Amino acid sequence: MDMEDRVVRILDGYWRIETPEGKICMEEMAALRSYLDEIRYPYEIDKDGIAVHGSILWSEIEERLLHFYDGVANVIPF
Secondary structure, three states: OOOEEEEEEEEOOEEEEEEOOEEOOHHHHHHHHHHHHHOOOOOEEEOOEEEEEOOOOHHHHHHHHHHHOOOOEEEEEO
16 A cells, blocks of 8 residues: 655745645644644644744654654655
8 A cells, every 4th residue: 555645845944744735634733733742842833734943953853753654654855
């Protein structure tokens, strides 16, 4: 079975997580927000969704996202 992709890129100074087609759905955003709260990872919520400050290194955010999306989606940097 092919897994979905999640594209992670810096937009306007923040890391953003999207599908190749656009924004992630509300349910996924809520689950990701809950996960980030659980691991006490710094993020903000704005009009575009979850935003992780761009000063955080790719390797740090990649580790957390790979854990969250394990077996569900591929995490791809842009």
